Amino acid sequence: MSDTMQGAGTAAGEWFFTENGQRKGPFSATALVDLLGAEKVNGDTPVWKKGMSEWQPLRATDLAIHLQDAPPPVASSEINNGLVWTIALAPIPYTFLAAYRDLQLVQFPYENHTYIKLATFLVPAVVNAVLCLLDERQLKRAGYANNWLTVSGILLAPAYLFLRAKRLKQTPYYGFVWIALFVIGTILIGTDR
Template identity: 40%
Template sequence: MTEELSAPPPLPNFGDPNNQPSTEWYYVANGSRQGPVPASAIRELLKRKELKTDTQVWRKGMPEWKSLRESDLAEFVAAEPPAISGQYIGNGYVWTLALLPLLIGVIEAVVSASNQEAAARSLVLGLPYHPSNGLPFQIPLLVNALLGWLDDRKLKQEGYGSRVTRVTAVLFQPVYLFLRAKRLKQRPYYAVAWIISFIAGLLIYASVEG
């Protein structure tokens, strides 16, 4: 009796010499679906840190979205450790950033009150009045940019950095704080604290000026 041989399982279909699946993929970025793109494009986005290992991807034939690490593209991220949990990342820089507007408002209010007192004293004594200058506007901008840059650099080391957060961390700190909280799956307490701090700083300064 001749033993019946079973056919070998089909080999995976690789579309290029780098063993990349030829199927086109969709991925989630900035809260919206992107694609379709070839697997090679996914790999390049990973290299540029524009995608993370837990980015959701999908291709035809998959029943649901999966993270890159759990999909057929897992070989692209096999050598990359996953980002650590957001609960283990310190928030020292961002809390300093959040309270900075209040501190600046207090400093400006103190300088303004000192100027008013000096002006009154000079008027009474008939002395020349030389008002003190407040903080040059470049100083708060530089301090904000430095704190944002330091925090984003730390996030990059922990696997969360991206071009968007890098730009907003230096130029648009309030936006960065909300993006950071969303990315780390934290409640945006420090982002809300920045808004409150900013309003409080303005009110303190306006009360002295008024």
């Protein structure tokens, strides 16, 4: 199996798919079905073969018969957005945590504040990661598996929120709310110093 497109001439039965903005292939239909079984591709993966005018999701091609074991993803309007809104509103308690840290620094300037400084960084990072991973698990159960969601959920909550909205074809209101609350919290904490 090849990772990149081999030349301009392709046989009629050779398939290509996209991964991270790159063309992968050519693959035989059997090899593509094997990749489907290994969960390297899924029904939403854009595929193409000679004779097709444009890339199409695998589920819209004749390879879709191999997807019969799994139902299509749940409609995005049916997915519970409670966790994602909790993530979006999370900067509010983080602002209070940072304000408490600053208050401790002012009231007790000669004490060691290493733990509270560390907590004001670690608590938001861990809570965001846990909430994002719980929401991402919910999305997987609904049929929206995506490794980029997992990675972004662990590393950066706003990236997760925007990728989630894109994956579910929703307007990313919750991403905008997170950013707005983070900016407001940063400004409020910055003016207290």
